[in-house]
Amino acid sequence: MKKNKISRKEFIERTSKVVGATVLCPTILAVLQSCDSNPVSSSQDGLISTCPYHGAQFDVDGNPLQGPASTPLASYDYEFNQQDNTILIEGTLTVDVSDLSVEAAKALSGSEAGDVDNKGLLIYRKTESDFNVLSRECTHSFAVVDPLQ
Numbered sequence: 001m002k003k004n005k006i007s008r009k010e011f012i013e014r015t016s017k018v019v020g021a022t023v024l025c026p027t028i029l030a031v032l033q034s035c036d037s038n039p040v041s042s043s044q045d046g047l048i049s050t051c052p053y054h055g056a057q058f059d060v061d062g063n064p065l066q067g068p069a070s071t072p073l074a075s076y077d078y079e080f081n082q083q084d085n086t087i088l089i090e091g092t093l094t095v096d097v098s099d100l101s102v103e104a105a106k107a108l109s110g111s112e113a114g115d116v117d118n119k120g121l122l123i124y125r126k127t128e129s130d131f132n133v134l135s136r137e138c139t140h141s142f143a144v145v146d147p148l149q
């Protein structure tokens with residue numbers, strides 16, 4: 001019977017691959033797991049909008065908190081009318097914000113916001129007169145993000 005002898009160099013090459021894989025696999029697995037789990041909790045960190053398509057999350061300023069989206073939601077200009085308690089978005093859409101308390105948010109559907117954004121709008125009231133008006137179009141792949149919750 002013939003024995004398979006290997007040289008010292010070959011032995012080191014083979015065993016180093018096994019050791020390398022043993023060390024690297026758990027590390028790679030941990031990195032991959034962190035990509036698709038551990039979503040940010042709205043109860044701990046304020047209002048968050050989540051995209052139902054691939055799980056991207058955005059804060060009240062529209063900034064991405066969790067991928068795969070890496071760019072902020074689009075934002076729109078508005079004018080606040082204190083007398084009427086309304087905001088005029090992009091000079092075309094008037095929205096009553098009398099039911100929107102400070103640090104609260106509401107969402108408009110695409111049909112409600114169609115002239116401005118056919119995916120809909122997220123409106124967050126930062127102070128009595130300061131708002132964030134954001135598109136509901138996810139910046140990852142154009143799905144409609146959920147209301148801020």
Ligand code: FES
Binds near residue numbers: 051052053068140141
């Ligand atoms: S996270 Fe993929 S479309 Fe929103």
